[in-house]
Amino acid sequence: MRNFFSRFFQGRYGSYGTDKLTRFLLILAVINLLVSICTPFGFLYYIAVALMVYNCYRLLSHNISARYRENERFERVFKKITGLFKRTRSELYTRKKYHIYTCPNCNQKIRIPRGKGQIIIRCPKCLTEFQKKS
Ligand SMILES: [Zn+2]
Incomplete structure (x- = not known):
């Protein structure tokens, strides 16, 4: 068989x-x-x-x-x-754990840790600064 x-x-x-x-x-x-x-x-x-x-x-x-x-x-x-x-x-x-923000100038995505309050974010690509709550 x-x-x-x-x-x-x-x-x-x-x-x-x-x-x-x-x-x-x-x-x-x-x-x-x-x-x-x-x-x-x-x-x-x-x-x-x-x-x-x-x-x-x-x-x-x-x-x-x-x-x-x-x-x-x-x-x-x-x-x-x-x-x-x-x-x-x-x-x-x-x-x-993170907020993902988009740079208002160049649309670069930026990862910011949550829970830090109001912060100034500087875009690593075009160096534009903008304020966000994390
Ligand atoms: Zn940018």
């Missing part, structure tokens, strides 16, 4: 194990399946099936380089999206 499987997968993308895209699609399919069961959004079931079919197609594909490129593209997009979330989170943290 094991021999059969190894022969079956020989030369197919799945013989190299699963990649990130495969695992991501699998998780997405399971989530769709669960949501379709627990909510009135029954159509998600078909999306789950479609994702599983696509996953099987990828694992059984003989065109390994194409599947490899697919996974690389996916990883690039995935990194971009998660990077965006990380950035917003650190931005929120910055906003809690």
Whole structure:
């Protein structure tokens, strides 16, 4: 039986194990399946099936380089999206501790620590001074 499987997968993308895209699609399919069961959004079931079919197609594909490129593209997009979330989170943290002011002269953004009362801010770029509450 094991021999059969190894022969079956020989030369197919799945013989190299699963990649990130495969695992991501699998998780997405399971989530769709669960949501379709627990909510009135029954159509998600078909999306789950479609994702599983696509996953099987990828694992059984003989065109390994194409599947490899697919996974690389996916990883690039995935990194971009998660990077965006990380950035917003650190931005929120910055906003809690600092005021961001814009220079009235050159529109340079200036970060000022909060809670210092009325202060004179000198723009580091054009040296314009303006008064703000921090
Ligand atoms: Zn300025």
